[in-house]
C-alpha cells in the first residue's frame with residue numbers, strides 16, 4: 703500500500719464548554735486506504751469528522767487534510783474532499799439527474815464534465831429507469847448509493863462517510879461496499895464510520911473511539927489478535943463496555 707499520509711492529526715481536540723467531545727486525537731490515514739472510524743453512540747466520531755472536513759474549528763491540536771491545514775485552509779480542504787453525512791444531503795424534491803447537475807455545479811465542474819459524469823454515474827449504478835424520478839421517491843438504499851456517487855463526483859482525494867449504510871439490508875450494504883472498493887481502487891481514500899461490525903471487517907485499518915479518545919488503531923486482524931477474540935463484534939464490545947458516556 704502507498705504510505706503517503708493524507709490525513710494527519712496531532713492531539714486534535716474539540717471542547718464544548720467544559721465537555722471534551724474529541725480528546726487529543728492523533729491519527730494518520732494513508733492514501734487509498736479504507737479507514738474505519740468506530741465508536742459507540744456519542745463517542746465523538748461526528749465531532750471529529752466535522753473538524754477533519756473543515757466544518758468545525760478545533761479547540762486545540764493540529765491536523766492536515768490532503769496537505770491542507772484545518773484552521774487556515776478550509777476552503778482548499780472542501781475542494782479536495784467529499785462528505786456524505788448521515789442525512790446524505792441530497793435534495794429530495796429534485797430528480798436524480800437534477801441532483802447530479804446541482805452538485806456538479808457546486809463542485810465547479812463544467813457543463814461538459816457534468817454531462818459526461820452524469821451519464822457514467824447513472825450507467826454505473828444502473829439507474830437509467832430512475833434518472834427522472836424525484837429522490838424522495840427512491841428506496842433508501844438507492845439514495846445512499848446515489849449520495850455516495852455524488853460525494854465523489856469531483857474525484858476528491860478523500861471521502862468522509864458518516865454511517866453511510868444505516869437502515870438498509872445486508873445485500874444493499876454489500877453493494878454499497880462494492881462502490882467503496884471501486885473508489886478506493888481509483889485512489890480515493892475512504893474515511894468511514896459505521897456501527898456494523900461486518901463492515902468493520904472490510905476496512906484496511908480501524909480506529910476505535912471511546913469517550914472522545916482513540917483507544918485502539920490497527921488492522922481488523924491485529925485488533926482481534928490484540929484482544930484475543932474471534933470477531934470485530936467482540937473487539938468493539940471489549941472496548942465500548944468501558945465507556946462512561948451515554949449516546950444521545
Ligand SMILES: Nc1ncnc2c1ncn2[C@@H]1O[C@H](COP(=O)(O)OP(=O)(O)OP(=O)(O)O)[C@@H](O)[C@H]1O
Pocket residue numbers: 718721723741742743744745746747748749750947949950
Ligand atoms: N454542538 C455541541 N454542543 C455540545 N455538545 C455536543 C455538540 N456536538 C456534539 N456534542 C456532544 O459530543 C458528544 C459526541 O457527539 P458525536 O455526535 O460526535 O458522537 P458520535 O460518536 O458521532 O455519535 P453517533 O454515533 O451517535 O453519531 C455527545 O455527547 C454530544 O452530545
